[in-house]
Amino acid sequence: MIEIKNVGKSFQGKEVLMDISATFEKGKTNMIIGASGTGKSVLLKTIVGLFSPNKGSVLYDGRDFHASTIREQKIIRGEIGMLFQGSALFDSLTVAENVRFPLNIHSDMSESEKDDKVNFYLKRVGLENAAHKMPSEISGGMQKRVGIARAIVMNSQYLFCDEPNSGLDPQTAWMIDQLIHEITQEYNLTTVIVSHDMNSVMEIGEYIMFMYKGLKIWEGTKDEILDAEPKELKDFLFSNKLVRTFKGI
Amino acid sequence: MRRLGEYILFLKKMFSNREPLTTYVRLFFQECINIGINSLFLVGFVSLFVGAVIALQMAYNIVSPLLPKYIIGLATREMMILEMAPTLSAIVFAGKVGSQIAGGIGTMRITEQIDALEVMGINSASYLVLPKIIAGMAMLPLLAILSAALGIWGGYLATIFGNLSPTEDYIYGIQNTFVSFEVPFAIIKAFVFGFIVTSISAFKGYNVKGGALEVGKASTDAVTASCIAILAADFILADTLLS
Numbered sequence: 447m448i449e450i451k452n453v454g455k456s457f458q459g460k461e462v463l464m465d466i467s468a469t470f471e472k473g474k475t476n477m478i479i480g481a482s483g484t485g486k487s488v489l490l491k492t493i494v495g496l497f498s499p500n501k502g503s504v505l506y507d508g509r510d511f512h513a514s515t516i517r518e519q520k521i522i523r524g525e526i527g528m529l530f531q532g533s534a535l536f537d538s539l540t541v542a543e544n545v546r547f548p549l550n551i552h553s554d555m556s557e558s559e560k561d562d563k564v565n566f567y568l569k570r571v572g573l574e575n576a577a578h579k580m581p582s583e584i585s586g587g588m589q590k591r592v593g594i595a596r597a598i599v600m601n602s603q604y605l606f607c608d609e610p611n612s613g614l615d616p617q618t619a620w621m622i623d624q625l626i627h628e629i630t631q632e633y634n635l636t637t638v639i640v641s642h643d644m645n646s647v648m649e650i651g652e653y654i655m656f657m658y659k660g661l662k663i664w665e666g667t668k669d670e671i672l673d674a675e676p677k678e679l680k681d682f683l684f685s686n687k688l689v690r691t692f693k694g695i
Numbered sequence: 696m697r698r699l700g701e702y703i704l705f706l707k708k709m710f711s712n713r714e715p716l717t718t719y720v721r722l723f724f725q726e727c728i729n730i731g732i733n734s735l736f737l738v739g740f741v742s743l744f745v746g747a748v749i750a751l752q753m754a755y756n757i758v759s760p761l762l763p764k765y766i767i768g769l770a771t772r773e774m775m776i777l778e779m780a781p782t783l784s785a786i787v788f789a790g791k792v793g794s795q796i797a798g799g800i801g802t803m804r805i806t807e808q809i810d811a812l813e814v815m816g817i818n819s820a821s822y823l824v825l826p827k828i829i830a831g832m833a834m835l836p837l838l839a840i841l842s843a844a845l846g847i848w849g850g851y852l853a854t855i856f857g858n859l860s861p862t863e864d865y866i867y868g869i870q871n872t873f874v875s876f877e878v879p880f881a882i883i884k885a886f887v888f889g890f891i892v893t894s895i896s897a898f899k900g901y902n903v904k905g906g907a908l909e910v911g912k913a914s915t916d917a918v919t920a921s922c923i924a925i926l927a928a929d930f931i932l933a934d935t936l937l938s
């Protein structure tokens with residue numbers, strides 16, 4: 447479980463996040479949605495510690511990340527996996543070496559144990575045949591899957607995904623969403639996904655938080671979202687003309 | 696001036712909270728091979744010709760019969776060891792390796808690979824940059840030694856093929872009044888230049904913001920800034936060590 451409490455973040459005096467609190471539960475696919483530029487990526491990067499907040503705290507199962515020592519942070523980081531918007535695979539390493547990388551850093555397994563682990567997770571994301579390819583030789587959807595394998599190879603407890611299906615065709619996007627959802631349940635992860643794709647929200651979102659210009663405007667489940675009140679959320683959901691006509695708004 | 700402060704903070708970040716030393720050993724050797732091979736050919740080529748040209752120009756300038764012919768060898772040796780070998784190697788090095796470092800690290804920055812390292816709990820500055828700096832400081836002196844040797848050999852070839860002087864005179868010239876401190880001096884220079892080029896280039900790449908355009912700009916900036924810093928350091932070192 448991850449709790450964020452009153453998190454605020456500003457860059458050069460410009461407030462990007464304002465007093466955001468939320469709880470992301472274990473075994474659930476939690477989603478942060480909102481229009482472009484509302485601070486979703488900044489929030490995610492603040493949670494994983496790439497930015498430090500100007501105020502507030504982030505608790506990983508009770509452990510306050512930003513108040514921890516560097517050594518304690520490193521332990522938490524060993525439990526964090528993150529899938530980046532552009533996959534962020536190391537382009538000088540092969541697919542298998544990318545997945546192996548966190549093991550080299552954090553674990554003291556033997557080489558053959560690492561091999562087994564890498565093969566296991568590559569198989570889990572359906573890429574056992576691409577192990578020796580370079581990231582530049584595989585498609586965007588495959589890169590995302592390698593990114594997922596790399597994110598969970600450490601038996602991660604927490605999985606973060608920044609727009610996991612941006613730039614993918616609808617079918618591949620659906621497949622990536624399903625993969626993340628299955629893995630979340632299979633390994634009982636606390637998963638946080640940033641997205642502005644309503645399809646994935648309605649498919650896999652179990653807890654949804656809507657952001658607007660640095661503020662949390664609404665939270666709830668996917669069953670509640672269509673009847674949600676805030677005007678900003680309605681505008682976001684029903685920006686499509688067809689849907690607006692259909693709903694009569 | 697603010698850039699200078701940021702540069703110093705960047706160097707400090709690199710040394711705080713490093714990974715275990717064993718992590719760096721393999722990376723260091725990889726970088727040595729990469730960096731060394733990358734500039735080996737061009738440094739060798741440039742040095743050979745510069746040495747030859749120095750010899751030719753000396754011969755052309757010695758019109759007075761009073762000046763001994765061995766001056767050609769002497770001058771080639773002095774110019775190569777004291778100035779050309781370390782400085783020229785460093786400038787070639789900045790062009791080949793510096794731009795590659797800035798471009799490589801800059802690309803990692805904009806494609807979030809550096810963020811990915813940080814999320815894994817790695818100090819990305821030291822992981823990516825430290826091996827490159829140390830490899831640069833190890834390899835540039837070697838390149839400079841090679842450059843000096845090839846330059847002097849280039850002068851020798853020019854002497855033969857251009858019929859500048861008897862070869863015995865050239866050989867005598869390169870041995871005449873040799874000050875042995877000149878070699879360590881050249882190596883110290885190359886050592887310092889190796890640090891300058893790699894650290895400045897890495898700094899430029901590490902702080903890229905934006906896209907591919909900015910990465911390209913960081914590469915050229917890295918070469919320009921490195922060259923300026925090399926020449927400034929060259930002046931300071933000559934002033935302090937040779938006086």
Ligand SMILES: Nc1ncnc2c1ncn2[C@@H]1O[C@H](COP(=O)(O)OP(=O)(O)OP(=O)(O)O)[C@@H](O)[C@H]1O
Nearest residue numbers: 457458462480481482483484485486487488489642
């Ligand atoms: N490192 C930074 N320095 C200064 N400002 C930043 C930085 N990162 C983000 N911002 C600003 O914070 C705001 C929110 O950006 P963010 O990337 O979080 O948006 P987003 O919600 O993820 O949008 P998108 O859906 O397009 O990815 C933007 O106005 C951006 O300019």
Ligand SMILES: [Mg+2]
Nearest residue numbers: 486487488608
């Ligand atoms: Mg974003």
